[in-house]
Amino acid sequence: MKRRYAIQIAAGAVLSAAGILLPFLVGGTEALSSILVTIGLVTLAVAVVRYWRFRDEPEKDERTQKIGAYAISYSWLLTIVFLAILFWVDYLRLLALTVESVLLSAILLMGLSARLFQWYLFRQGDVA
Amino acid sequence: MKTRIRELRAKTGITQEELAQQVGVRRETIVFLEKGKYNPSLKLAYKVARTLGSTIEEVFIFEEEDLA
Numbered sequence: 001m002k003r004r005y006a007i008q009i010a011a012g013a014v015l016s017a018a019g020i021l022l023p024f025l026v027g028g029t030e031a032l033s034s035i036l037v038t039i040g041l042v043t044l045a046v047a048v049v050r051y052w053r054f055r056d057e058p059e060k061d062e063r064t065q066k067i068g069a070y071a072i073s074y075s076w077l078l079t080i081v082f083l084a085i086l087f088w089v090d091y092l093r094l095l096a097l098t099v100e101s102v103l104l105s106a107i108l109l110m111g112l113s114a115r116l117f118q119w120y121l122f123r124q125g126d127v128a
Numbered sequence: 129m130k131t132r133i134r135e136l137r138a139k140t141g142i143t144q145e146e147l148a149q150q151v152g153v154r155r156e157t158i159v160f161l162e163k164g165k166y167n168p169s170l171k172l173a174y175k176v177a178r179t180l181g182s183t184i185e186e187v188f189i190f191e192e193e194d195l196a
Contacts, residue, residue, distance in 0.1 A: 054154075061153035062169055063160065125165035 012044030071117035136180040151175040
């Protein structure tokens, strides 16, 4: 096992254990405890999944980095188009948009579309 | 683009995983290289050719349409 995965798994286990033990040692720390347990479990899960998926292989190489960069570029372009559409929708008063809804939709669109483009391009093998 | 990676690997008795490790990429990348679906960088092409004891021209075969 790569040293990196071992450290991540150990850190996740220590954080989770600390979160579980904290309320027994110090009173009124339930909120902090739940945060620690959540962070610990997420760290542990991510490390285990990465280890299971990559083992001793490199996590990224020139192909994956290239595909990742292209996917993010495509996602950025899509978001620009989306924001331009929102601008006209608002300008022509077709829909009453709040700042919150615009921000949330842009954040979700960027994140989800980047993953979607990456998934598609990884299946293709390359970008050209 | 066509490649002779599979053929040269068979000659040298090296697996996809070993080749991937020696050139520092994921095994998946070697799979796509063998299928001719990935155009490697000059550096990766050189590393693959050197590991297989060949030259870039012997391993990677570009056709006229690839160069257009």
